Amino acid sequence: xxxxxxxxxxxxxxxxxxxxxxxxxxxxxxxxxxxxxxxxxxxxxxxxxxxxxxxxxxxxxxxxxxxxxxxxxxxxxxxxxxxxxxxxxxxxxxxxxxxxxxxxxxxxxxxxxxxxxxxxxxxx
Amino acid sequence: xxxxxxxxxxxxxxxxxxxxxxxxxxxxxxxxxxxxxxxxxxxxxxxxxxxxxxxxxxxxxxxxxxxxxxxxxxxxxxxxxxxxxxxxxxxxxxxxxxxxxxxxxxxxxxxxxxxxxxxxxxxxxxxxxxxxxxxxxxxxxxxxxxxxxxxxxxxxxxxxxxxxxxxxxxxxxxxxxxxxxxxxxxxxxxxxxxxxxxxxxxxxxxxxxxxxxxxxxxxxxxxxxxxxxxxxxxxxxxxxxxxxxxxxxxxxxxxxxxxxxxxxxxxxxxxxxxxxxxxxxxxxxxxxxxxxxxxxxxxxxxxxxxxxxxxxxxxxxxxxxx
Numbered sequence: 001x002x003x004x005x006x007x008x009x010x011x012x013x014x015x016x017x018x019x020x021x022x023x024x025x026x027x028x029x030x031x032x033x034x035x036x037x038x039x040x041x042x043x044x045x046x047x048x049x050x051x052x053x054x055x056x057x058x059x060x061x062x063x064x065x066x067x068x069x070x071x072x073x074x075x076x077x078x079x080x081x082x083x084x085x086x087x088x089x090x091x092x093x094x095x096x097x098x099x100x101x102x103x104x105x106x107x108x109x110x111x112x113x114x115x116x117x118x119x120x121x122x123x124x
Numbered sequence: 125x126x127x128x129x130x131x132x133x134x135x136x137x138x139x140x141x142x143x144x145x146x147x148x149x150x151x152x153x154x155x156x157x158x159x160x161x162x163x164x165x166x167x168x169x170x171x172x173x174x175x176x177x178x179x180x181x182x183x184x185x186x187x188x189x190x191x192x193x194x195x196x197x198x199x200x201x202x203x204x205x206x207x208x209x210x211x212x213x214x215x216x217x218x219x220x221x222x223x224x225x226x227x228x229x230x231x232x233x234x235x236x237x238x239x240x241x242x243x244x245x246x247x248x249x250x251x252x253x254x255x256x257x258x259x260x261x262x263x264x265x266x267x268x269x270x271x272x273x274x275x276x277x278x279x280x281x282x283x284x285x286x287x288x289x290x291x292x293x294x295x296x297x298x299x300x301x302x303x304x305x306x307x308x309x310x311x312x313x314x315x316x317x318x319x320x321x322x323x324x325x326x327x328x329x330x331x332x333x334x335x336x337x338x339x340x341x342x343x344x345x346x347x348x349x350x351x352x353x354x355x356x357x358x359x360x361x362x363x364x365x366x367x368x369x370x371x372x373x374x375x376x377x378x379x380x381x382x383x384x385x386x387x388x389x390x391x392x393x394x395x396x397x398x399x400x401x402x403x404x405x406x407x408x409x410x411x412x413x414x415x416x417x418x419x420x421x422x423x424x425x426x427x428x429x430x431x432x433x434x435x436x437x438x439x440x441x442x443x444x445x446x
Binding site: 021022025028031035036061064065068069071073083 | 133136142228
């Protein structure tokens with residue numbers, strides 16, 4: 001586990017960090033979350049399939065892509081889980097991929113409701 | 125300023141687009157390295173680029189390497205943007221030809237600051253290129269008339285000689301001399317003489333096509349190279365060029381001056397296996413004959429008949445009475 005996954009104070013979604021990064025552009029945040037909501041399920045679904053089949057190359061590229069998306073959005077804990085999965089896949093540790101994927105899924109499960117809540121709030 | 129963003133991830137691409145548009149850049153976005161390379165290799169392509177490391181088709185370092193192998197194109201300032209972060213990767217990225225390296229997630233202010241560094245480098249490059257071009261121009265052009273100088277026109281003539289021999293193309297060389305120019309300088313002064321040379325240069329240049337060459341051969345002598353000029357048309361074209369000087373007076377600070385030029389003309393059909401120096405000698409003989417015939421006319425060189433020319437009166441190089 002990485003230090004960010006271990007950090008109990010690290011929020012699932014660091015909203016302030018994202019807003020700082022986009023110069024407090026609310027419209028852009030909404031647009032980015034919409035892109036994420038479209039891309040994330042497809043990418044993590046493909047990653048689940050790659051991990052299940054022991055496809056190391058796809059596990060590397062998909063976890064790398066997820067890491068980038070999550071880091072950009074301020075989802076540091078989930079990004080750290082994706083980074084760990086990428087690292088294991090690069091090392092060819094197929095047996096460890098399933099466990100790392102579960103951690104990622106769990107972190108994503110904490111992040112997504114926060115993003116949904118934000119989207120619901122701005123829609124109001 | 126135009127900038128290219130290459131990133132396969134839509135979310136990252138959108139964030140970059142927005143951050144850069146806000147900073148006043150004109151942004152072009154692509155989704156893979158191959159598309160990035162196509163844009164960067166266009167003659168008028170963007171000169172600033174933000175490249176993701178991991179991309180389909182061609183990765184960021186691959187784009188950098190390919191861009192750097194091009195020659196004779198303007199510099200492209202490239203920043204690799206990636207979530208990779210080890211020292212070894214940084215070194216690899218920079219050694220592929222990237223100018224800078226930023227780790228995701230990027231900070232918009234830092235990104236803009238680094239791109240301003242890139243803009244400063246590009247500005248410096250522009251100034252260096254401009255200075256080099258100015259020096260090149262000065263080295264190859266005559267400062268008074270802005271025509272090609274003797275060295276440059278001789279060089280072009282040499283290349284044209286080889287090309288016409290290789291491709292069997294017709295070329296004509298005209299060597300012209302302003303009649304009685306010495307009298308202009310002696311009676312009206314060098315300022316007027318310079319005005320006359322400048323105006324004659326303009327007229328000669330205006331009377332040829334964009335792919336012909338006109339140079340100042342020395343003093344009041346001008347060399348014109350007419351490319352792709354078929355022999356039957358060459359005398360007519362040479363005559364039109366000659367008349368471009370004599371057909372109306374030249375305006376000077378001391379009033380209008382009616383001046384004429386004499387020309388020697390040599391056609392490539394008559395060149396044979398000669399050197400540039402030989403050709404110039406032949407055309408110089410023809411110019412001498414035009415002068416001898418009363419000036420304000422042209423004479424076509426006949427190299428094979430040169431033994432008929434008064435050799436004793438032609439010291440090397442040929443000098444004429446003006």
